[in-house]
Amino acid sequence: MGxxxxxxxxxxxxxxxxxxxxxxxxxxxxKYGIGGNxxxxxxxxxxxxxxxxxxxxxxxxxxxxxKHGEFSEEEDRIICSLFTTxxxxxxxxxxxxxxxxxxxIKNYWNTKLKKKLLGITNPSxxxxxxxxxxxxxxxxxxxxxxxxxxxxxxxxxxxxxxxxxDGFPFTTATSxxxxxxxxxxxxxESSAMITxxxxxxxxxxxxxxxxxAGYVGGGDHMDIDGYLYGATELEYSSEExxxxxxxxLGCSNGGTNSNNLYLDYPTANAGREELEDxxxx
DNA sequence: AAGCCATCCAACCGCTGCCTC
DNA sequence: TGAGGCAGCGGTTGGATGGCT
Numbered sequence: 001m002g003x004x005x006x007x008x009x010x011x012x013x014x015x016x017x018x019x020x021x022x023x024x025x026x027x028x029x030x031k032y033g034i035g036g037n038x039x040x041x042x043x044x045x046x047x048x049x050x051x052x053x054x055x056x057x058x059x060x061x062x063x064x065x066x067k068h069g070e071f072s073e074e075e076d077r078i079i080c081s082l083f084t085t086x087x088x089x090x091x092x093x094x095x096x097x098x099x100x101x102x103x104x105i106k107n108y109w110n111t112k113l114k115k116k117l118l119g120i121t122n123p124s125x126x127x128x129x130x131x132x133x134x135x136x137x138x139x140x141x142x143x144x145x146x147x148x149x150x151x152x153x154x155x156x157x158x159x160x161x162x163x164x165x166d167g168f169p170f171t172t173a174t175s176x177x178x179x180x181x182x183x184x185x186x187x188x189e190s191s192a193m194i195t196x197x198x199x200x201x202x203x204x205x206x207x208x209x210x211x212x213a214g215y216v217g218g219g220d221h222m223d224i225d226g227y228l229y230g231a232t233e234l235e236y237s238s239e240e241x242x243x244x245x246x247x248x249l250g251c252s253n254g255g256t257n258s259n260n261l262y263l264d265y266p267t268a269n270a271g272r273e274e275l276e277d278x279x280x281x
Numbered sequence: 282a283a284g285c286c287a288t289c290c291a292a293c294c295g296c297t298g299c300c301t302c
Numbered sequence: 303t304g305a306g307g308c309a310g311c312g313g314t315t316g317g318a319t320g321g322c323t
Contacts, residue, residue, distance in 0.1 A: 015293095056292065103290085107290050107291085112288095
């Protein structure tokens with residue numbers, strides 16, 4: 001069988017993008033959108049690039065409203081809380097952080113947050129060189145409990161159970177990422193949607209499940225200005241995600257507002273006094 | 282000053298799911 | 303109904319950079 005490659009590797013330029021290429025791509029998309037599909041875009045735009053590469057460059061760098069630079073404390077919290085809940089679903093996490101891309105968040109997690117988490121779990125592990133980051137003490141706040149991974153995409157993982165400095169066991173996957181707790185509130189994924197398990201009905205105050213928010217990256221479409229619209233919807237709202245996180249983490253005093261997910265972590269692991277203010281910003 | 286090493290992050294790779302024919 | 307095309311996603315790679323010795 002064999003699928004035809006999206007582009008002839010010999011005929012496409014690879015590696016870093018030049019400012020000229022950026023300009024070409026940006027101007028083309030601003031003028032024509034993606035012009036049908038990404039595969040044909042490079043040719044139409046006069047770029048010797050793979051369509052995938054163009055897509056990635058646009059989504060992660062050229063797209064309007066992309067936020068670069070340091071992550072805020074609140075963003076840290078959101079990333080950590082969602083990772084604890086749904087695992088390495090970077091596109092979903094990115095959907096909660098306007099202006100951030102999944103790639104950005106993934107890199108941030110892999111290079112900083114994860115290390116902070118793992119750093120405290122193995123005292124013998126060499127500490128990373130002092131970072132420029134101004135908050136160093138938040139590594140303890142989202143240690144998940146052992147649990148099966150999220151259903152959905154196949155993940156080939158082997159797990160290693162280890163313990164935190166205070167004796168709290170958790171599991172790491174082969175990827176080095178932390179496994180996701182969901183023993184009580186199973187999250188099912190079907191197509192591009194995530195639904196709460198049958199044991200976890202929607203927790204909207206009116207009991208309705210009709211409220212929808214929390215766009216997921218999958219199925220995004222771009223308008224002429226490059227903004228995303230019509231993204232696949234999560235089948236639960238930000239508030240519901242919030243409630244889910246609270247139940248999973250055991251948080252009783254999480255706070256939120258209409259636009260932001262925000263959680264207080266202290267009660268995530270009852271009896272773990274050390275975590276009373278793990279962020280300690 | 283130079284070499285080594287750790288870190289960062291843009292870009293790539295390959296897999297999966299959806300859609301169309 | 304199955305094959306092929308495409309977009310999206312997540313893991314990995316490698317060049318650039320900066321700090322340390």
